[in-house]
Amino acid sequence: MFDEELELPNARAQRRYESLVGLDDVKYALIQNAAVLLDPDSLRTWSQKQHGAVLPVVAAFSQRTPLFIFAGDVGTGKSTLAESFAQPISKQRNIEISVLRLSLRARGTGAVGEMTRLLGEAFDEVVSRGRKMPPGHALILVIDEADAIAQSRELGQMHHEDRAGVNALIRGIDTVAAEGLPILVVMCTNRLSSLDPAVRRRAASEFQFERPNDVQRVALFKGALEGAGIADHDIERIAQLAGDDGRGYGHTYSDIVNRVLPAAVLASYPDSALDASAVTAALQGHPPTPQFTDK
Ligand SMILES: Nc1ncnc2c1ncn2[C@@H]1O[C@H](COP(=O)(O)OP(=O)(O)O)[C@@H](O)[C@H]1O
Ligand SMILES: [Mg+2]
Known part of the structure; x- marks a missing residue:
């Protein structure tokens, strides 16, 4: 169901992260957004230190759905960054981060109910791992080439099985959000506009990738x-x-x-x-x- 798991920090992820050119703004915003999700105590600590209390606005952060969308043209670094951006977070904050990549096999063969079952199992696995995680650990689930699963339910020609896949995906994302665990879901797509609006609406942030100028x-x-x-x-x-x-x-x-x-x-x-x-x-x-x- 998952491709080989990546354990951060590691030297290869560091090299891949550093090899990405022209993404400094994306990297900066991404790390800021991800760090407070993967290391939730850090925001409370900041608030205590600066304001002597955990501000309501900080508490509201825990209501954000831990979903990021990476969108843009092919060959612009989405997959590479999805798999490596947590490297600096894990190094600087001393967190062990496991990156799980949903295998293309989990998309199923189109048999009735298969995608739904596989997605359900994948999210069950992620949540159950998240619950058992000791402090100082975090999980990232990467759903690459997400278009196939999360295609808009509004597309008339989409057949029943695909719609069920979108529903399973939304259910999974909502379950992860409700658990309040340091788990982050990253979806990559070449076609942002074909992503289901209900999936897009949930995303805490969208990041745009472009060809080099x-x-x-x-x-x-x-x-x-x-x-x-x-x-x-x-x-x-x-x-x-x-x-x-x-x-x-x-x-x-x-x-x-x-x-x-x-x-x-x-x-x-x-x-x-x-x-x-x-x-x-x-x-x-x-x-x-x-x-x-x-x-
Ligand atoms: N911003 C970038 N800077 C340097 N090399 C890049 C960049 N984006 C992509 N590449 C190169 O292209 C390869 C494919 O990138 P990938 O992350 O798979 O792109 P995408 O997922 O957006 O199609 C990477 O392994 C890397 O060698
Ligand atoms: Mg890719």
Whole structure:
């Protein structure tokens, strides 16, 4: 039902978290929002210290549904960040955090009642683990590619089984919320507008992910090509080439990191050095992934 569990803190999560470029604002807001959910005492402690009491507004925080939605284009870091953002929280606050990822298998094969049963079991497992957790521990449930489950119940063509899946998901999220345990659910989607409104309404926060802009592409290429001896003006030209050249969209982070740069390396290896023309040629050979359209 779950993919291999991730235990934070760990060095790989730290590397993955740090490898994400251009997400500083998202990272900052995310960590602030998540920290008070995963470490609920910290907000009460702050309130006591600053105001000599736990303010009603602080108590209201415990009413928030511990659900975050990560939305945006493909290849912009949603899955990577979902699995690694708790790393700094876990390190700084000395909390052991288990990241459970709902397996794609849990979506079921479409047999009647299957998705409902699997989702119900997954949330039961999360809540029962949460209840047994000693202090200093927290849980994150990542539901990646959530569109398939949480598609709007309003879509006319959705058949009965999918609707039952949405209901099971909402029930699960509400159960987690009612328990008041340090459990956080993160849902990732490429199509925010197709998420069921009842799911969206529950989310404590939504985070938007976008393709890199000019400055972010320069930072990405600079970071990856550091030490290769490529001049700054060449990096800037390369970053520009990877931008929107009239198609209406540029390369995604993933296009650059996982396609263009490896192709440039392999074109140079083993007989020549990596240079600006190898990267330029790789860019031309690997056009950007078309934008994910909502319709
Ligand atoms: N903001 C980013 N900075 C650097 N690399 C990124 C970024 N976003 C994505 N990548 C690269 O693309 C790969 C796929 O990203 P992923 O998190 O799966 O994107 P998404 O879930 O949004 O489709 C990552 O492993 C990483 O190598
Ligand atoms: Mg993803």
